Amino acid sequence: MTLWEIALLPPLVRFFLGFFLVVIITAGSVLLLYWMARGEEE
Amino acid sequence: MPVGDVQVPVIGNDLMIPLLVVPHILIAAFVIGINLIGAFSELTGTITKKAHYDRFARASARFTLLLFAVGSALAFTFLLSLITLYPIFFSQLMNIFFWVFLAETFMFVGEVIMVYAWYHSWDRMAYRKNLHVVFGLVGGLFGLTQMIFIDVVASYMLTPSNAQATDVGWTFFNPTYVTLNLHRFVGNFSYAGFLIAGWGAWRYLRVAREEDREYYDWMGHWGIVWGFGFLLLQPFMGYGYMTEIKSASPGAFEYLMLGPKSWLFNLLTIELLVMSVASVAYFLHKLNFAVKPVPRLRKATIGALGFTALFALLNTIPADGYLVPQIGLVFGEKVDPNISLVARPPISLGAMYPWKYIGLIGIALVGVFALSLYLKATATGFHWGRANRLSQYALIAAAVTVVFTMMTMGYARETARRAGNGKDGGWLIYNCITLKQEKFVGEGCPSQPMETP
Numbered sequence: 001m002t003l004w005e006i007a008l009l010p011p012l013v014r015f016f017l018g019f020f021l022v023v024i025i026t027a028g029s030v031l032l033l034y035w036m037a038r039g040e041e042e
Numbered sequence: 043m044p045v046g047d048v049q050v051p052v053i054g055n056d057l058m059i060p061l062l063v064v065p066h067i068l069i070a071a072f073v074i075g076i077n078l079i080g081a082f083s084e085l086t087g088t089i090t091k092k093a094h095y096d097r098f099a100r101a102s103a104r105f106t107l108l109l110f111a112v113g114s115a116l117a118f119t120f121l122l123s124l125i126t127l128y129p130i131f132f133s134q135l136m137n138i139f140f141w142v143f144l145a146e147t148f149m150f151v152g153e154v155i156m157v158y159a160w161y162h163s164w165d166r167m168a169y170r171k172n173l174h175v176v177f178g179l180v181g182g183l184f185g186l187t188q189m190i191f192i193d194v195v196a197s198y199m200l201t202p203s204n205a206q207a208t209d210v211g212w213t214f215f216n217p218t219y220v221t222l223n224l225h226r227f228v229g230n231f232s233y234a235g236f237l238i239a240g241w242g243a244w245r246y247l248r249v250a251r252e253e254d255r256e257y258y259d260w261m262g263h264w265g266i267v268w269g270f271g272f273l274l275l276q277p278f279m280g281y282g283y284m285t286e287i288k289s290a291s292p293g294a295f296e297y298l299m300l301g302p303k304s305w306l307f308n309l310l311t312i313e314l315l316v317m318s319v320a321s322v323a324y325f326l327h328k329l330n331f332a333v334k335p336v337p338r339l340r341k342a343t344i345g346a347l348g349f350t351a352l353f354a355l356l357n358t359i360p361a362d363g364y365l366v367p368q369i370g371l372v373f374g375e376k377v378d379p380n381i382s383l384v385a386r387p388p389i390s391l392g393a394m395y396p397w398k399y400i401g402l403i404g405i406a407l408v409g410v411f412a413l414s415l416y417l418k419a420t421a422t423g424f425h426w427g428r429a430n431r432l433s434q435y436a437l438i439a440a441a442v443t444v445v446f447t448m449m450t451m452g453y454a455r456e457t458a459r460r461a462g463n464g465k466d467g468g469w470l471i472y473n474c475i476t477l478k479q480e481k482f483v484g485e486g487c488p489s490q491p492m493e494t495p
Binding site for chain 1: 051052053054056057060061064065068069104108109112116368369445449
């Protein structure tokens with residue numbers, strides 16, 4: 001087993017981490033744009 | 043260092059790609075959908091001379107531009123990661139699909155140019171609306187064509203054609219190419235529609251000016267008509283897509299529908315339940331505000347809501363208690379993954395035949411019925427700005443659910459390539475390149491067998 005494999009989180013933890021990171025990245029980028037464009041016509 | 047030996051710590055290489063691709067798809071699919079809905083909205087506004095349509099179309103163009111940058115940045119980062127982490131796979135893809143990728147790049151350029159022109163010429167071309175609409179439509183068509191090109195690659199990865207990799211025409215028309223395109227084409231409209239409805243509802247609950255309340259109330263209605271209308275086509279499109287996967291990559295089909303990932307489709311039916319019931323319940327509420335009272339339509343819609351819930355609930359019944367083995371959510375024996383779909387599973391109401399067919403066909407027919415009643419009432423108009431909070435929560439619930447549905451189905455398509463190659467394996471191109479890029483497998487692979495350099 002390599003050092004990288006030891007440092008890896010278990011598959012199930014990675015699945016949920018991935019899920020939440022996807023939600024955060026997507027929602028974060030959209031909300032950032034919304035915040036920047038606030039006040040203009042919608 | 044050997045080629046392709048870069049390792050991402052903690053999250054691993056496998057998670058790196060979806061972390062970039064899923065947000066990209068969530069944004070890109072919305073951009074395609076809202077661009078086209080916006081253009082059709084402008085066209086409708088030009089014909090009907092109603093201001094809401096034009097206001098919405100202009101906001102769509104602006105939103106498309108804003109989101110386009112994020113979507114493109116994620117796609118670019120994803121490509122960089124793919125080249126770095128999966129160089130052999132990427133090299134193989136580029137060998138087969140160079141012309142596809144090249145054409146897709148030009149579609150991006152075309153889309154950017156047309157959408158910018160569409161947005162920035164809004165006032166300048168206020169008296170040449172017929173020509174101006176064309177900008178939006180062509181921009182949307184560029185986006186759609188871009189999706190059609192990338193679907194060549196996406197479908198090939200799951201169901202590679204039996205033709206040689208150099209046979210460019212036949213690599214295009216692999217078994218799931220057409221069905222995937224249809225599924226995504228319809229899905230883009232439905233996804234964007236529900237999100238527009240959710241956004242309209244969110245804004246409706248927050249604005250105070252009467253003019254804005256009317257506009258956002260209308261936006262919720264406009265979005266849900268697109269969202270629910272196209273959702274009704276999805277069970278048929280999805281069924282066609284799964285049928286092609288079943289015949290071309292039966293291992294992947296079993297893994298998804300009967301194997302350890304069958305919970306994804308149980309989850310999908312729950313998401314379908316939320317979106318369908320929320321939509322029909324919204325229609326029912328909205329009929330209260332029809333300009334011309336429609337008591338008969340309302341009574342019929344109450345029935346439609348009941349049947350929608352019934353058929354949707356029927357779809358959610360699983361075939362066995364072996365629900366999500368990955369987290370230990372198991373209540374009984376697993377049905378043998380090799381059984382035919384007509385076999386009797388432990389929970390008979392969860393059988394694919396006939397119950398799921400009845401559920402899916404039923405929900406589509408009742409949905410068409412409910413939507414027809416609603417559109418009939420729409421023809422005479424609604425009093426906008428009077429919707430209650432609960433109806434807006436229904437729209438928001440549908441919008442949140444559609445995002446999870448996209449994630450569920452995207453994950454399903456990609457995880458299907460985990461099937462049939464050992465515990466830690468899976469395929470980058472099904473039956474062709476292993477996930478570890480150790481070697482290209484000859485049998486069933488359109489390339490000549492060869493070892494990794």
